[in-house]
Amino acid sequence: MAITLKGDQKISSVPTTKNKALKINLNANIYGTFAEIGAGQETVRNFFRAGGASGTIAKAMSAYDKDFSDAIYGIETDRRYVTEDRLKKMLKHEMNLIEDRLDRQKHPEKLFFSYANTVATINFTKKFKGHGWVGIRFQLDPLEDYNEIILHLRFKETEARLQQETLGILGVNLIYGAFYLNDNPKELLKSFYDNIDKDKLEIDMINFSGPRFTYVDNRLMSLQLVKNGMTNAVMFGPDGNNLLPAQVLYKKNILALRGSFRPVTKVNMDMYEQSKKMFFDEKKVDPDKSQVIFEITLSNLKAEGEINERDFLDRAELLCSLGQNVMITNYQEYYRLVEYFSEFTKERMALAMGVYNLIEIFDEKYYRHISGGILEAFGKLFYKDLKIYMYPYKEEETGQFIDSENLKVHPRMKELYKFFKNNGRVVDIENFDPEILDIFSRTVLKMIKEGKDGWEDMLPTGIAEVIKEKRLFGCSRRN
Template sequence: MSDSPIEKPEAKALKINIDTSRYGAFAEIGAGQEVARHFFQVGKASQTIAKTISAYDMIVSDDIYGREANGRYVCEARLEKMLGHEYDLLVDRLADTRGAHTKFFAFANTVATASGGHKQSHGWMGVRFQNTPGGAHNEIILHIRMLDRYRLQQQESLGILGVNLIHAAFYHINDPDQFIPHLVDNLKEGQIVIDVIKFRGPDLSEFDDRLMNLELVRRGLAEAILFSPKNEILNVSDAVYGKSVLIQRGHFRPITTTHLDVMQKGILQMKGDVSASETKNVEVLPIMEMTMQSFFTDGDVNEKDFLARVETLTNLGMHVMISNFKLFYKLKRFMRRYTPHFMAIIISANYLEKLFTEDHYKDLEGGLLEGLGKLLEQKTKLYVYPHKTSMLCMTTKSFFPQPHLRHMYSYFLDNSQIVDVAGCDETLEYMHSRDVEDLLAKGDPKWEKCVPDKVRDYIKSKKLFGYK
């Protein structure tokens, strides 16, 4: 929630309607005209709305906006075409008569709603707008999932969110910290997930997509966000669809040579498992994952540290995920929403003790057994990388859980659901991020040998992680 009093959707819509400098078009597909409806109901809509359209018929929609190469209608590319077409048409028709004193805008959404069942209710929503008459346009787009059980409830929350988006775009772009709180005004917890938000345009230069999406995770509005190797925000659903996923969790402050070897050995192991479990060739998507909790310093998110860690990973060509999932079975369940293909999570052998700590699963009726049962199934495995020190080397074979858990552990080993990806002779001593941090703090140049060359150069150039 924002610090200022919350305006109701009706008040926001009326404020926009009586703002005679704003004039625009609405294009909504898939859930009625729930956003435009608010503006019609409060009165004075003729001062704001030049046009509304709902192109439900696929042939009609394709004729207006063009057909997508993948044949989909609920996707980012479709939203972009809708915004571009409606905005350009509006400006082309009205710029001569009212362009000198009007800030034009186009709002669009393309969504799929459903009642009950397992079908996902989701969509894309955006607004393209001028901040000054005759000025260049700006654009804000978001991907949402609607969590209400029934279609009518989903439509209502969609309408509120759309009004909030337009209102925030018009009146709250001078304060990025308050934009997201205004975006979710009048929405209850658990109604909407916003898992992608993007800002473009000359009047939105203060908005950093990376930090704004991190804020979605921090506030619990998104379960996870994903960065591409180009340091861009991706929609998780689109990125992992049709792929097998390999996830390595860590702090990566910074990533070490060991972390790279962990992932490389995991990929080699996964190629064989994918071939055995899939009937066709499936691409493997490696993801470096960090939890939201790892970015807090004294109760606040350390934004500089967050950007440094993400950038060192994406500079190595990696996909990076930030999630709110403390436990692996919740992370796995989230990923299963988007891909049915083989999946693996890879850990260091010393993490097995934490994995088999019963206190972590006390919120489950079935305790640890239920948690591990939800994590490991026919197409999901836990890969284990040797944890080697100067004194010992730990693998699956040298881990012994508490006596009453050993039969359970043996079951997962015997069924190859927990597997080693390498032997002790195939790896060097395990180098943790904290080991590099300690060397950096001491000014010991040995740290340079513990990280990939590209990371070493980046740390030096940006003076990251305490380097001086």
């Protein structure tokens, strides 16, 4: 937020919600509809109050009754109403009505839009805080196809009235940003929190599409959400489009592999294949209701200082080419990651990791910021139905394989480690490939950048070709 000084006072350069709505209203070419379900007509109310709304609002509606809503937008196969599919149907339906009812020849300069939200606010017991989908379909040129911005939010406030007001401000910010900040998606993203405190609202998914956003990589927009503190975790699929974690992980068995994947190596994929087989063989795990995640932490992306967006996209490109779902989180400690997963599922979970990662879990220095220290963290970590699959390490000097039986933790942690090991919470990955244990991502990356030969053999099938074709990680050759 830009700040200017005037005397001893600080003046924000961010326009107020009223001024944003008024600027839209005074633009003679912007014209569209508002369809809001579940939290009042909070967004359109701001436009009515700002003045001059007759030139902007073609229609405002709220189909609260489910039968009315189904009659207008159709019946969802899962009978749910607060979903992305529902929102998209609302946006398309309302836009089609504008096109049908308004003559383009009579309004050649009009930029049509449809704004919609479908929301569930906090319930009476206040156990469910509420969430919703918000989106806009809009033109920036009368002869151009429509653009679309769709986002998912989670409410943090504990009163329905406050959530409604926050939703109304967010809606104005979205519409204003779509028309006036579309040439800078990163700033558009930040503007969603104009006049809103971040502790009131979490935005955990966003997708841009349409002719004006063909250059936007939605994976990079996901990264911005975490980087800007709008959420702690985001996910995207093999196609590069962002996914809603709550939707993907709901009531699922979850296997997570954390790494730098810079680049993804044969070791990473061997750990993936072997841990997945072990996980699917568990009696409590249903392979058809399971989700495997490749996770990268924000701290890992910042390992060399500021986040290098090109480097991030290079990693994402490879994991997506392998058909994997990727998660970016701000959870450096594993117990926080497990706590996050537990918001969506009570089913069996597992973490696959190498020896050094496991040793770090038993390092007290990572838990000094919590009152109960390592015991509190371990209570949160292993209280859940969780297992750790440990991939071995080969000592360079002795050639010995280090696994859960012979690894050394700090003497004070020895008995604690034995407790979890003896209770079957730490399990060795035994069917590993001993021929690849001397492969490290950092070695491969250095060889790629220095133009040395041989790194191709350290990577999974097809990955070297992708790196060369797209010149990832500073690779200077195509073949």
